[in-house]
Amino acid sequence: MVILETKNLAKKYGGVEVLNNVNLKVYKGEILGMIGPNGAGKTTLMNLICKLTDITAGEIFYKGQLINDRKPYEIAKMGISRTFQVVKPFKGLTVLENVMVGAFYGKKQAKNKTEARQIAMEALQIVGLINEKDKEPSILPIAQRKKLELARALAMDPELLILDEVMAGLNPKELDDIMKEILLLKERGITIIAIEHVMKVIMGISDRVVVLHLGQLICEGKPNEVCNHPQVIEAYLGNKFAQRGIA
Structure with a gap:
């Protein structure tokens, strides 16, 4: 079953084309790895899905429903949540309170602080941060701040989770x-x-991998197939690697 699909998706900022004719399918229950050079348009694509920026052209479907005109909070309520590349915890809130914020805006939408606390505690337990729940996020090492970002996304009870x-x-x-x-x-x-x-991660967790380069999807398939594809090697690692390949 296809849970998310983009059709001919495009994004321009002024005259700069960031994404062009992106056709992507994500299947329910899979881990889809996405790789590509910096500036390929990966984060922009995720921003379009979460409606953090407007679509220039094309369509996005979630569980068969067109979501082009949805607001970010509506997307969250439908069951899509994400982490961000740059971790920015809410200042003045504890680790637990940061995660509680997610509980109020996700699919479950906690009705009160007690319910939000329970949801947040479950998310912290999953990521292994329960012992840090009362700490100020700024004192946490980077690995734990990344886990905090993940816990906040999990508190939204996602069916589709985007990890940037x-x-x-x-x-x-x-x-x-x-x-x-x-x-x-x-x-x-x-x-x-x-x-x-981190290719170790992509190879270790992905069921499928797609490659984005210069705003276009250039390859998709099983991790080993994609990571040894000459066009991917050339776009991602340079011509000398494309000539000799990767074992």
Whole structure:
């Protein structure tokens, strides 16, 4: 079953074309890895899906329903949540209170603070931050701040979760921990789009991989197939790698 689909999606900022004719399908229950060079349009594509920026042309369907004219809060209520590349916790709130914010705006939409607290505590338990719930987010190391971002998205009770470079800046042990947590989220029935530059992660968690380059999808398939495709190697790593390939 296709849970999300874009048809001929395009985005321009003035005369600059950021996305052009993007046709993407995301299947329910999968982890879709998305790779591509910086500036390829990956985050812009996610912003269009979440309606954080306006569509220039094309259509976006979620569970078969056209969502082009939906507001961001409506998209969240429908079951789509995301993390952001740059982690920005709400200042003046504890870790727990930060996650409670997500509980008020997601699909469940907590009716009061007690309900929001319960939802937030469950999300913190999932990501392993329950012991940090009363701390100020600014004192947390980067790995835990990334987990806080993830917990806030989970508190929105998503059916589709978009992860925008949640692995950036983490050491190998931290990478392994978050990879395991993401795979457990899949087991819970959450569909995931993971934008990532860390190839260990893409190869380790993805069911399929798509490649975005200069605003266009240039390849999709199984992780090994995509990562050894000459066009992908050339676009992502340079001509010398395309000539000899990657094992």
